[in-house]
Amino acid sequence: MARPDPGPDPAVVAQQVARTPSGLFPAGPPSRPTYREPHPVTGGGVAVGGAAATAWLLLFGLLGTDVTSYAWWTVLAGLLAWVTALVLIRYGDRGVATGVAIVTAGGWSIAAAVVVVRWATSGDWPLW
Structure with a gap:
């Protein structure tokens, strides 16, 4: 009894069929260079900067003895x-x-609000 012919190898057929890419998925090397940010912004970095600025403004604000x-x-x-x-x-x-x-910017806004409240309650500009 002879074995039936299995036909061509499916891998060979897949290599022979040329497909035109749809553009939905990248099919080859990009046509333009890809640039990456050398120092990307991360959430952790923003939090560290915010905490450092808060401490900095707090320490300087504590040096003040009055609103001015x-x-x-x-x-x-x-x-x-x-x-x-x-x-x-x-x-x-x-x-x-x-x-x-x-x-x-937030610290400056708070300082401006304190100055305006003092100005509104006393009627005298507190900065000079």
Whole structure:
């Protein structure tokens, strides 16, 4: 009894059939170069930068003995923090710089609110 002919090998047939890629899935090397961020922003980096800026602003804010000195110490601390954030953006971790910038803006907002409340209740501009 002779064995039936199994036909062509399915792997060979699959290699011979040329398919045109649909474009849905990458079929080969990319036609353009792929660039990667050298210092990607991560959630952990943002949290560390935010915590560091919070401590920084808190320490400088505690140096103030009244609303005027608190506001000026906060402005100074914020400016120093933003200079640090700019250096981190250029040479370091951009996530930490983002956290520093966000918390510094929040700290300045709190200081501005304190000044406005003092101004509204006393009728005298407290910064000079």
